[in-house]
Amino acid sequence: MxxxxxxxxxxxxxxxxxxxxxxxxxxxxxxxxxxxxxxxxxxxxxxxxxxxxxxxxxxxxxxxxxxxxxxxxxxxxxxxxxxVNIQDDEGSTALMCASEHGHVEIVKLLLAQPGCNGTLQDNDGSTALSIALEAGHKDIAVLLYAHVNFSKPQSPSTPRLSRKTSPGPTRRATFD
The missing domain is CATH 1.25.40.20 (Ankyrin repeat-containing domain)
Structure with missing residues (x-):
């Protein structure tokens, strides 16, 4: 039917x-x-x-x-x-909610949306990243950090990050 x-x-x-x-x-x-x-x-x-x-x-x-x-x-x-970027009366976004509650797959889904702004602040000045860290969700914090710092398209005026030495067996990579 x-x-x-x-x-x-x-x-x-x-x-x-x-x-x-x-x-x-x-x-x-x-x-x-x-x-x-x-x-x-x-x-x-x-x-x-x-x-x-x-x-x-x-x-x-x-x-x-x-x-x-x-x-x-x-x-x-x-x-x-x-x-994804609408803020409620306290300034929270859907990304902040997912970060606080530890919903990793939802965070990934939201971050994949064009225009998702991971740097928005709520009324207390907190971001999704600081909320994830405060809640103890380090896996989500890593995703948010990467999105905020590495997902932006490079423009001619944006300085490029360069690594002077590559990590070898005696040197640890920055994110280890």
């Missing part, structure tokens, strides 16, 4: 409930196992504003999915245009 799709004109998927959440935000928290159910969720994401902020705390569906480790929802939201 084939589902008939969402009735886009029946409900407003951008309407916030009394707690300030939209159906898209709530769906981002769902655990979906069946392919047909995920198709409905993706259709829902495509019908509304995936970048809307909750009226309380200003979180987006992407931030909610990230915080709860819902990588399938993160992928679906990104495919529907979720902005």
């Amino acid at each position: 084939q589902h008939k799709g969402l009735k886009k004109h029946v409900c407003n998927v951008n309407h916030q409930n009394k707690a300030g959440y939209t159906p898209i935000m709530l769906a981002a928290l769902a655990a979906v196992e069946a392919t047909k159910d995920m198709q409905i969720v993706e259709e829902l994401f495509g019908c509304g504003d995936v970048n809307a902020k909750a009226s309380q705390a200003g979180q987006t569906a992407l931030m909610l999915a990230v915080s709860h480790g819902r990588i399938d929802m993160v992928k679906a939201l990104l495919a529907c245009g979720a902005d």
